[in-house]
Every structure is written in structure tokens, then in C-alpha cells.
Amino acid sequence: MKLLRWGPKGAEKPGMLDGETVRDLSGVIDDLSPATVTLESLAKLRALDPASLPAVSPGRIGACLSRVETFHAIGLNYRLHADETGNPWPKEPIVFAKAASCLAGPDDTLVIPKDSVKTDWEVELGVVIGRATEHVSEAEALGCIAGYCVANDVSEREWQQERGGTWCKGKGAPGFGPLGPWLVTADEIPDPQALPIWLKLNGKTVQDSTTGDMIFSVAEIVSYLSRFVRLVPGDVIVTGTPSGVGLGMKPPRFLAPGDTLELGIEGLGIQHQTAVAYPG
Structure with missing residues (x-):
């Protein structure tokens, strides 16, 4: 999977790249954060059908994590x-x-x-x-x-x-x-x-x-x-x-x-x- 965060600085939403299309993951997870990049959480995202997620026009791409622990x-x-x-x-x-x-x-x-x-x-x-x-x-x-x-x-x-x-x-x-x-x-x-x-x-x-x-x-x-x-x-x-x-x-x-x-x-x-x- 290719995961990303999109939107204005400070108001990014999580997304998944489906070919050339960005899909909105905000109905599934709040953000790409330490809590949602665990191996268990990623396994659940991998089971999703990307076509079931809304397509979006992302505009700005943010950092691929909302925050870094260390x-x-x-x-x-x-x-x-x-x-x-x-x-x-x-x-x-x-x-x-x-x-x-x-x-x-x-x-x-x-x-x-x-x-x-x-x-x-x-x-x-x-x-x-x-x-x-x-x-x-x-x-x-x-x-x-x-x-x-x-x-x-x-x-x-x-x-x-x-x-x-x-x-x-x-x-x-x-x-x-x-x-x-x-x-x-x-x-x-x-x-x-x-x-x-x-x-x-x-x-x-x-x-x-x-x-x-x-x-x-x-x-x-x-x-x-x-x-x-x-x-x-x-x-x-x-x-x-x-x-x-x-x-x-x-x-x-x-x-x-x-x-x-x-x-x-x-x-x-x-x-x-x-x-x-x-x-x-």
C-alpha cells in the first residue's frame, strides 16, 4: 500500500493511493499516526477494497505521518x-x-x-x-x-x-x-x-x-x-x-x-x- 496525508497544513486527512487516484481514508482512520501505523492496523487497511473509498483531489500532500514519536x-x-x-x-x-x-x-x-x-x-x-x-x-x-x-x-x-x-x-x-x-x-x-x-x-x-x-x-x-x-x-x-x-x-x-x-x-x-x- 501507498498511504499519504493530504490537505492544508494542520488539517490533513489520511489517504490511500489507488493507481493514480487518491482515496479518502478519513472514514476509516482519523490520521496516519503512531496508533494507525502498527502492523495490526496496516493489516486491516490492506484488507480494504480501495474502490469502496471516496476519490479525492488532494491538493497539497502533507508529511506521511501526523507526528513522529522519535x-x-x-x-x-x-x-x-x-x-x-x-x-x-x-x-x-x-x-x-x-x-x-x-x-x-x-x-x-x-x-x-x-x-x-x-x-x-x-x-x-x-x-x-x-x-x-x-x-x-x-x-x-x-x-x-x-x-x-x-x-x-x-x-x-x-x-x-x-x-x-x-x-x-x-x-x-x-x-x-x-x-x-x-x-x-x-x-x-x-x-x-x-x-x-x-x-x-x-x-x-x-x-x-x-x-x-x-x-x-x-x-x-x-x-x-x-x-x-x-x-x-x-x-x-x-x-x-x-x-x-x-x-x-x-x-x-x-x-x-x-x-x-x-x-x-x-x-x-x-x-x-x-x-x-x-x-x-
Whole structure:
């Protein structure tokens, strides 16, 4: 299934993609939320006949989840990305968090934060957890996943790398977590390590890779995180970005007002964002 949220910001409704038609799920569930992306809830949605649901003209597409319980993230998880930043390949996953309040729609305007000088792009595979999970083995880890989505782990590099402390301050500004357009259930993605992933800046491809370049696979990441935290339905894990970020360019290139981003993952849809200056 391809599930989505549609409508004005703050008033989105849940939907299901039926071919090219968006079907309204609001008569079945209130929203796509941690409570409705459990494996059990998704099984009930899968049993529906999409043709029995009203067709709608969606207009704006919102984030594919109404909220995120915890926004986990993995750093330096593509071999060529680690290389371009001059870092050794990690021996264990680098774990950080994004503020849950950074959640945004896939095509929402990207506001460059006030005082930012190094806002950067990172197309990533997003993983949505579908059942409570602790100490899960790698062999069983994929069975804990509700679905996958496109994510942009927008990052402010000065705040991330030059201001001391953890990476988190450079990762969680408002709008720094676009998710969607769809939540694609895990049964439609038999191998999350075989997905083409790409991003265009102003129409030019700057990131072009596959999830096969990950240092730690999705199964390894879910298993690893579950040793330290209890993963719960509605948790999102963004799993690292391929090479081609602005930080890795020579000279580095960061976002400016008017820049456009188009990013996607095969089977998971495409996002479009335009960068604008902070108001005022």
C-alpha cells in the first residue's frame, strides 16, 4: 500500500493511493499516526477494497505521518559520502536525533533558518517502525518495519560541526524533516538495500546512488538501535545519505533563497522543495 496525508497544513486527512487516484481514508482512520501505523492496523487497511473509498483531489500532500514519536538518524552511512567528507567508515552506526518538530510535507517550502550560513541537503531512506521492538536480531529486524518513505535530512553544517556539542542542533530546525509523499508499506519493498536514490539541485543531479552503498543495512540499523532504546510504532529512522551533499563539494555549496531541490527513491515517490529566506 501507498498511504499519504493530504490537505492544508494542520488539517490533513489520511489517504490511500489507488493507481493514480487518491482515496479518502478519513472514514476509516482519523490520521496516519503512531496508533494507525502498527502492523495490526496496516493489516486491516490492506484488507480494504480501495474502490469502496471516496476519490479525492488532494491538493497539497502533507508529511506521511501526523507526528513522529522519535526521529532517529544515522550519520556517515554511505561509503562514498564518508569518503567525500574525509571521514573513516564508522565501525558502529553513528546515531543522533532530529527534533520531532522538524517534520514537514514533501513539497513544503524550505525556510533557511535565521542566521544559517551552511544549510545543506541529504536525501535519505526513511524507515517507519510498526511494532514495539527491543533487542531484535538482524534476521527479524525487517519484520518490525511498517514501511518506508523518502526523507530529506536537511542539515545546518556550521551548527552541526562548528558550534560544539552534538550534531542535534544542526538537524532539527523547523522544516528540516520532510517525509513522503507516501508511506509505502514494507511488503512492497522486498529489498531495502536495492533502491536507487537521487537528488537534483536546480535541475542538476548531485546525488545519484543506491541504498546498496550503505555501510550498515536497514536490518543492521534497526537491530543495533533496539539494543539501546525501545523502538515503538511511529518512530522514524533516517538511514544516511549518499555522496553529493553540499558539504562535500569543492568548494562547498550550501542552499540559498531560490534554490530548488527534487529528490526521490525508486518506488517511494519524489519530493520538491524551494528554499526561501527566513522571514523578517
